Amino acid sequence: MAVRGWALGLLAVTVAAALTGCTGDGREAACDSAGGIVECSAEQRSGAPSIAGELLAGGSYDVAGQRGQVVVVNFWGSWCAPCRAEADDLEGTYQATKESGVTFLGINVQDSRDKAIAFEEAYGVSYPSIFDPGSRLALAMDIPPNTIPATVVLDREGRIAVVIRAAVRQDGLQPIVERIAAESPATAGPR
Template sequence: MTPWRALAAVTAALVATAALTGCSGGGEKWSDRCDTTPDGIIQCAPDKRPAPPKISGELLDGTGYDIGTDRGKVVVVNFWGSWCAPCRAEAADLEAVHQATKGAGVAFLGVNVQDGRDAAKAFERGRVTYPSLFDPASRIALAFEVPPNSTPATVVLDRAGRIAVVIRQAVREPMLRPIVDRVAAEPTASS
């Protein structure tokens, strides 16, 4: 990435953050209503979850995507970059949980940030089978209160599309699988 592109991406993120802060009136963030575990995982009780974020964009393969098409499923959203060593380390674990839970109505979605499309495609090849949105400016991360500098990060959405869990660190299968299973087992009425 050229210095000018990097500056433009940072500027866009700052402007978007300022706009989101201005809209909130300096009030409480949705994550303030949730519990944070000692290891930094944010978990929201069903009655404290924020409204579903609106997420759409272009997948790495060039096709369009809208998160609304996965409503009714638990969706695991992973923010990653090909330049990110922890992202490389967690890819096999994410794929393992994806394969183990897709029969239970769980979908996985990657969000590639601060990257080039060719590098992102090369990274994904042979590592994961689920799709990834191409988001070089990290705009989607802002909808989740995931700072662009906290890559990797994983967000678990409940069946109603609301944020249930945010993990701002690399994940491993033994950590992620019980979280996904718990959210997938929630009664549909509370979602």
């Protein structure tokens, strides 16, 4: 039993380090990075890993079904004060951009389902969220979010265009989302 407890503790430390540490991957080094925002030009973008799972409200979701749309993925937890601070800004950006082929997806991490559902109800979050208490989706990213909250913007080809490793505000996020949404297929890169 002591070995199992030790192994679980080591796993928890590894997950925490992965979410808060630096990435040594060359992909991020090839992109522009400033102030907690990593932005990749169309030529530098890598495909996002499979982003699929069980929704907080029930049912399942697979981001592959959103190909052709810009997808804004926000990693959050009900326990996270900056997540509470950005909730209105995310919802506002979602409402302002959804008519231009943009969809939003939350990924709830390191949380209980009841607390996550209560958070969404309290803050009026209207877009879906995947329940991912083990943070496996964040750990699978080529350019990992590394912090909570974090927001990843996928282009219409399903590639990582922008990673924001901080709480967002609508006046900062919306122009980024609109710019990625305005890319033509030729700008976005080959299929």
